[in-house]
Amino acid sequence: xxxxxxxxxxxxxxxxxxxxxxxxxxxxxxxxxxxxxxxxxxxxxxxxxxxxxxxxxxxxxxxxxxxxxxxxxxxxxxxxxxxxxxxxxxxxxxxxxxxxxxxxxxxxxxxxxxxxxxxxxxxxxxxxxxxxxxxxxxxxxxxxxxxxxxxxxxxxxxxxxxxxxxxxxxxxxxxxxxxxxxxxxxxxxxxxxxxxxxxxxxxxxxxxxxxxxxxxxxxxxxxxxxxxxxxxxxxxxxxxxxxxxxxxxxxxxxxxxxxxxxxxxxxxxxxxxxxxxxxxxxxxxxxxxxxxxxxxxxxxxxxxxxxxxxxxxxxxxxxxxxxxxxxxxxxxxxxxxxxxxxxxxxxxxxxxxxxxxxxxxxxxxxxxxxxxxxxxxxxxxxxxxxxxxxxxxxxx
Numbered sequence: 001x002x003x004x005x006x007x008x009x010x011x012x013x014x015x016x017x018x019x020x021x022x023x024x025x026x027x028x029x030x031x032x033x034x035x036x037x038x039x040x041x042x043x044x045x046x047x048x049x050x051x052x053x054x055x056x057x058x059x060x061x062x063x064x065x066x067x068x069x070x071x072x073x074x075x076x077x078x079x080x081x082x083x084x085x086x087x088x089x090x091x092x093x094x095x096x097x098x099x100x101x102x103x104x105x106x107x108x109x110x111x112x113x114x115x116x117x118x119x120x121x122x123x124x125x126x127x128x129x130x131x132x133x134x135x136x137x138x139x140x141x142x143x144x145x146x147x148x149x150x151x152x153x154x155x156x157x158x159x160x161x162x163x164x165x166x167x168x169x170x171x172x173x174x175x176x177x178x179x180x181x182x183x184x185x186x187x188x189x190x191x192x193x194x195x196x197x198x199x200x201x202x203x204x205x206x207x208x209x210x211x212x213x214x215x216x217x218x219x220x221x222x223x224x225x226x227x228x229x230x231x232x233x234x235x236x237x238x239x240x241x242x243x244x245x246x247x248x249x250x251x252x253x254x255x256x257x258x259x260x261x262x263x264x265x266x267x268x269x270x271x272x273x274x275x276x277x278x279x280x281x282x283x284x285x286x287x288x289x290x291x292x293x294x295x296x297x298x299x300x301x302x303x304x305x306x307x308x309x310x311x312x313x314x315x316x317x318x319x320x321x322x323x324x325x326x327x328x329x330x331x332x333x334x335x336x337x338x339x340x341x342x343x344x345x346x347x348x349x350x351x352x353x354x355x356x357x358x359x360x361x362x363x364x365x366x367x368x369x370x371x372x373x374x375x376x377x378x379x380x381x382x383x384x385x386x387x388x389x390x391x392x393x394x395x396x
Contacts, residue, residue, distance in 0.1 A: 007114075011107040014130055018103030018138070022096050025143065031090045036145065043071040043361070044145035051080030052089065060236055067233045067241040073147020074229050074244055075186035080145060091145070098142040101153040105371070106133050108160035113375045117382035125378040132312065132374065141364055147187050151368045154184040155191065155344070159372075163337045171214050178218045182225025188368060189243045190351035195222065197343045201336070209336055255357040256288055292353045296366060304359045313370070319377025320345075326383050345372055 037052075039045045053063035054077060061068065061077065068074055080094060087093035106129045114122040142149055158180040165174035181198070184191045199219060206215050230242045258264065258277045267273040278285045295303045298313030327334065334342075348369040352358060356365055 007111075010126070011110065014107060014126070015100060015103035017130070018099045018133075019096070021134070021138070022099035022142070026092055026095060029092050031092060033089055033091045036091060043073075043147075046071050047073070047077055047080055047145045047147070048091075050077035051084055054078060054081035055084050055089075060232055062236070064236070066237050067239050067245070068229060069245045071147070072189050072244045073151065073187045075183055076145075076147035076150050079150050094145070095143045098149040099138060101149060102133055102137055102142050105153045105156040106130060108156040109371050109375060112156075112160050112163050113379065117379055121378060121382040121385075125375070128374070128378070129371065132371070136310075136363075136370070137367055140362055141367070146361065146364055148364045148367045151184055151188040151191070152371070154180045154187060155368050156371070158184060159337070159341060159344075162340065165214075166209060166335075166337045169210055169214065171211075171217070174210070174214050174218050175221050178221035179225050182222050182228075184368075185226040186229055188365075190348060190356060191344075191368075192226075192243060193351045194344045194347040195226065197347050198340055201339060201343060205336055205339075259284070289353055292358050295358045295363075296349055296353065300359070300363065307359070307362075316370070316374045316377045319380045320373045322384065323376045323380025326380060341372055341376075345369055345376075 033048060037045055037048050050061055050063070053061050057063065059078075083094045083097060084090075106126070110122070110126045110129060114125070117125065137148075137152070158177050161173045161177040161180065164170060165177055181191075181195060185195050199222075202210075202215055202218070227242070229244070230240065233239055233241045258273050259281065262273075262277050262280050264273050264276055267276050274285075291302045296313075297317050298310040300307035300310060326332075349366075352365055352369075358365060
């Protein structure tokens with residue numbers, strides 16, 4: 001990955017823009033942490049309370065004397081606690097850091113993809129990343145205590161380091177990527193599926209590119225890092241629970257309840273109940289997931305009528321599928337690091353549709369995946385334009 005001085009200056013300016021905009025929005029820099037904690041019905045209040053518990057009483061979060069259940073972004077509590085430790089119990093520094101992290105996330109994503117498209121397209125891609133980050137993320141989420149701020153940063157940084165490690169077989173970058181993926185798993189539970197699929201991918205193809213020792217160390221660091229929640233739960237309540245209960249199956253039960261009209265007399269388990277639901281009301285059952293898929297594609301109002309259509313999401317997904325068609329038509333060889341990103345997109349959105357509440361606090365859960373879909377859309381556009389020019393020239 002060749003990074004030139006001009007690119008450093010360009011991306012440094014991008015990060016500076018996010019910092020300056022944050023300073024402008026936060027002025028006169030009032031500390032509203034007490035009000036955030038008092039807003040007990042929302043996740044940001046719980047994250048703040050947990051962070052203060054960690055800061056004052058220790059890493060095991062003793063204020064929760066049972067297995068950690070919710071909010072789902074477990075490690076975000078520790079991120080906040082670290083901010084409170086260094087900068088005081090004040091929300092303003094956290095918001096500044098989150099905006100810096102958003103700017104850096106954009107930079108990491110751009111560096112990961114820019115060499116796979118023309119220079120002009122890569123600059124247009126960077127500009128679009130900035131606009132989408134400001135309109136889809138910063139305006140809604142970076143000035144709140146929500147785990148997606150850390151999830152996007154950790155997964156963007158992961159792919160940046162992972163790409164370098166795979167291209168050049170660099171162990172420090174690979175171990176750094178493993179650490180970041182473990183943090184991402186602890187921050188967004190549905191990334192756990194991607195971690196499993198990535199392990200399988202490396203077992204199948206990684207040994208052709210990376211040293212055996214490097215891959216085994218990657219697995220070890222990932223296992224140790226992502227086990228932090230399980231270790232905490234075991235030490236606190238002597239129970240085995242590797243992720244928050246809010247993270248996976250609980251969401252399906254809570255946000256896709258079985259209608260009262262379904263006869264559950266033959267059902268003994270949750271699986272039996274959902275099987276009966278599907279058999280007795282297949283259209284209703286399937287349409288629930290169809291609507292969630294449409295939500296991910298930008299048609300937000302099919303799930304929540306008060307929301308509106310996001311046309312740039314629809315175009316983004318069309319571009320992504322267009323890229324896949326071009327790749328398969330040309331029978332192009334797909335690099336290991338690109339396969340990893342495709343696995344992330346697939347596993348992230350499938351797991352979210354199956355067990356997540358896609359409309360939670362707007363569309364925050366989609367954020368860590370959207371930017372990577374957008375990246376491939378630009379790669380597809382970059383491949384499509386020369387084909388269209390060639391067709392125009394050849395046509396009589």
